[in-house]
Amino acid sequence: MTVNDGQSSSETAKNDDPMTGETPDHAARVAELIDRLGRMTRELQYVDGLNPAQWEALRYLNRANRYSRTPGGVADFLGATKGTISQTVSALESKGLIARTPSDRDKRVCLIDLTAEGERMIARDPVRCIETIVGSMDDRTAALMVDGLGRLMASLQIELGSKPFGVCVACCRHLAPETGCKKSEALPKCGMTGEPLKGDAPQRICVNYLGDAAE
Amino acid sequence: MTVNDGQSSSETAKNDDPMTGETPDHAARVAELIDRLGRMTRELQYVDGLNPAQWEALRYLNRANRYSRTPGGVADFLGATKGTISQTVSALESKGLIARTPSDRDKRVCLIDLTAEGERMIARDPVRCIETIVGSMDDRTAALMVDGLGRLMASLQIELGSKPFGVCVACCRHLAPETGCKKSEALPKCGMTGEPLKGDAPQRICVNYLGDAAE
DNA sequence: CAAATTGGTTTCGCCTCGATACTTTATGCA
DNA sequence: TGCATAAAGTATCGAGGCGAAACCAATTTG
Structure with missing residues (x-):
C-alpha cells in the first residue's frame, strides 16, 4: 500500500502556484512534465492496432508535401533508420492505410499517399x-x-544537432529549406539541397515545422 | 532530395506569433509539439548504457519518498507491469545504481535506494x-x-483513467493520497488506501506530482 | 485457520528497432 | 561515354524491451 508518511506546511488552495513550500523551479517541473507527457502520449498511441511509430508516420504522411511523402522523408522526420521505416511503412501499407507508387522522376523513390482508409x-x-x-x-x-514548447524544441534540436544520435539534425536538414529560404534567405543548414522554390500550398506543413525549429 | 515546391504568403519576421498565414490553432501545435518533444526526450535518454525506462525509474527512485521506493511504486508510476519493472530494477541493480533491501515491516516488499553510483x-x-x-x-x-502542461497532464490522466490501459490511474492512485488529503481533505480517488498522515518531509516529491495531477 | 490479496520474480514470446548487406537507380568525374 | 560512388529502398538478422501468465511468499480477511 502507499503510505503517507509526511505532511508539510499548511496549504489551503489547490492552485497551481508553487506555494508548496519548496523552490518553484519551473525548469525542473517543465522537464518532468515533458518527460511524463511524452510517456503518456506514447502510451496513448497503442490503439487501433497501430504503434506510436506507425501513428507518427501516418501523421507525418498526412501533413507532408508530396515530395516529402517518401520512406526517406519519414525516416528523416522520425529520426529512424531507413530500414526501420521501411518496416513501418510496410506495416501501414499492409493495413491498407497508405499506398506506395513509384516515382517516375526518380525511379528509386516511391511516393506515399494515404488511402481513404488512412484518412x-x-x-x-x-x-x-x-x-x-x-x-x-x-x-x-x-x-x-x-511559444515555450517551440523554443524548447528548437533549442533541443540545436543541442542534439551535434550529438551522435542525429535525430534532430535530420529534421532540421529536412525542414530547414522551407522557411530557411523564405524567411531569412540565409538557410542555415539547408545549403545541401539548394532546390529552387516553386509550386505552392501543399508543403504548408513543413513551413509550420520550420516555424518551430527556426528558433 | 527534399524539394521545395511551395511558397506561401510573404513573411518577414521569424517571430513566434502565428503570422504564417494559416489558422493559428494553438491546440494542434501543442499536440504536435508534445508528441515530437516526447520522441526527442525519449531519444535523448539512450545514453550512459541506460534506456528511457531505466532513466525514468532511476529518476523516480531518486525523488520518491522511502515508502514509495519499491518495485510496485515504480510500476505504478511508470504505468508498466510489475514484471517489466522487475527487469528494469534488476538492470539498475546489476549496474550498481540501486540497492534492494527487504522491508522488515512487510516481508514481501523490498525497499530501493540509490547507491552513490546511482546518485x-x-x-x-x-x-x-x-x-x-x-x-x-x-x-x-x-x-x-x-501551468498549462500540468493541466494538460491532469486532464490526460482523467481522460485515460477510465481507459483500458490504466497508466494514469496508477499514478493518480499512487500520488493522489498526498495532496489529495492535505489540500482539499477530499481525496478524490485515494480513498482506497486511506492511510493516516504521519512523518514529514521525505515525501515532498509526491506532493509535487500531485500538484500536477490534482486538477 | 483457510481463502483470497498483494508484492515481487521468473519465464516465455511478440514486437520494435538498429545494423548490415544487397539491389536498383542517379550522379559525378574522368 | 563509362566507371565509380552515392543514394533510396528493401530484406534479414539479432538484441532488447515489454506485456502476459505462472508462480512464490507474505499478509489480510472471513
Whole structure:
C-alpha cells in the first residue's frame, strides 16, 4: 500500500502556484512534465492496432508535401533508420492505410499517399485528445505554451544537432529549406539541397515545422 | 532530395506569433509539439548504457519518498507491469545504481535506494538539458508552461483513467493520497488506501506530482 | 485457520528497432 | 561515354524491451 508518511506546511488552495513550500523551479517541473507527457502520449498511441511509430508516420504522411511523402522523408522526420521505416511503412501499407507508387522522376523513390482508409484512421488520431484538451484552455495560455514548447524544441534540436544520435539534425536538414529560404534567405543548414522554390500550398506543413525549429 | 515546391504568403519576421498565414490553432501545435518533444526526450535518454525506462525509474527512485521506493511504486508510476519493472530494477541493480533491501515491516516488499553510483548517474540525467533550456527562458513563460502542461497532464490522466490501459490511474492512485488529503481533505480517488498522515518531509516529491495531477 | 490479496520474480514470446548487406537507380568525374 | 560512388529502398538478422501468465511468499480477511 502507499503510505503517507509526511505532511508539510499548511496549504489551503489547490492552485497551481508553487506555494508548496519548496523552490518553484519551473525548469525542473517543465522537464518532468515533458518527460511524463511524452510517456503518456506514447502510451496513448497503442490503439487501433497501430504503434506510436506507425501513428507518427501516418501523421507525418498526412501533413507532408508530396515530395516529402517518401520512406526517406519519414525516416528523416522520425529520426529512424531507413530500414526501420521501411518496416513501418510496410506495416501501414499492409493495413491498407497508405499506398506506395513509384516515382517516375526518380525511379528509386516511391511516393506515399494515404488511402481513404488512412484518412479515416488519421481522423481518429489518439493524440487528438491532447488537442481538444488544450483547446479548452484559454487562448493566452495555449499561445504561451506553443511559444515555450517551440523554443524548447528548437533549442533541443540545436543541442542534439551535434550529438551522435542525429535525430534532430535530420529534421532540421529536412525542414530547414522551407522557411530557411523564405524567411531569412540565409538557410542555415539547408545549403545541401539548394532546390529552387516553386509550386505552392501543399508543403504548408513543413513551413509550420520550420516555424518551430527556426528558433 | 527534399524539394521545395511551395511558397506561401510573404513573411518577414521569424517571430513566434502565428503570422504564417494559416489558422493559428494553438491546440494542434501543442499536440504536435508534445508528441515530437516526447520522441526527442525519449531519444535523448539512450545514453550512459541506460534506456528511457531505466532513466525514468532511476529518476523516480531518486525523488520518491522511502515508502514509495519499491518495485510496485515504480510500476505504478511508470504505468508498466510489475514484471517489466522487475527487469528494469534488476538492470539498475546489476549496474550498481540501486540497492534492494527487504522491508522488515512487510516481508514481501523490498525497499530501493540509490547507491552513490546511482546518485552520480542521476546527476548526469540527460533530461537535465531540458531543465537548463527552460531555465534560460523568462520566468513568466516558464510558469505558464508549468501551468498549462500540468493541466494538460491532469486532464490526460482523467481522460485515460477510465481507459483500458490504466497508466494514469496508477499514478493518480499512487500520488493522489498526498495532496489529495492535505489540500482539499477530499481525496478524490485515494480513498482506497486511506492511510493516516504521519512523518514529514521525505515525501515532498509526491506532493509535487500531485500538484500536477490534482486538477 | 483457510481463502483470497498483494508484492515481487521468473519465464516465455511478440514486437520494435538498429545494423548490415544487397539491389536498383542517379550522379559525378574522368 | 563509362566507371565509380552515392543514394533510396528493401530484406534479414539479432538484441532488447515489454506485456502476459505462472508462480512464490507474505499478509489480510472471513
